[in-house]
Amino acid sequence: MKLEERLGANKYYVDETCPHIIIDGESVSREEAMKLVNGCPAGLYTLQEDGKLAFDFAGCLECGTCRVLCGHSVVKTWKYPRNAKGVEFRQG
Ligand code: SF4
Numbered sequence: 001m002k003l004e005e006r007l008g009a010n011k012y013y014v015d016e017t018c019p020h021i022i023i024d025g026e027s028v029s030r031e032e033a034m035k036l037v038n039g040c041p042a043g044l045y046t047l048q049e050d051g052k053l054a055f056d057f058a059g060c061l062e063c064g065t066c067r068v069l070c071g072h073s074v075v076k077t078w079k080y081p082r083n084a085k086g087v088e089f090r091q092g
Helices: 002-011 029-038 064-071
Strands: 009-014 021-023 044-045 052-054 075-078 086-088
Touching: 021 052, 029 044, 029 052, 029 064, 064 075
Parallel strands: none
Antiparallel strands: 009 086, 021 075, 044 052
């Protein structure tokens, strides 16, 4: 089974009113941005043509990798989603 198929099998209960991860993608060095682009197992970080870092918390696996890779330099807030929200793993 491909990674995309495994990720697609998960259920995501996205809390649109309260993002559990907030980043500052405006003034990120390319080096820091690429850590997140390459490090997020769900591929939620993308480097835009204008050099800004884009992020969508929907689809987050709650692994904490982004928090470890960049600390507070990019990731301004990291917490688990509120009760009954977030990822529900279907493939172990
Ligand atoms: S916690 Fe993991 S899956 Fe979620 S955004 Fe960070 S690196 Fe990606």
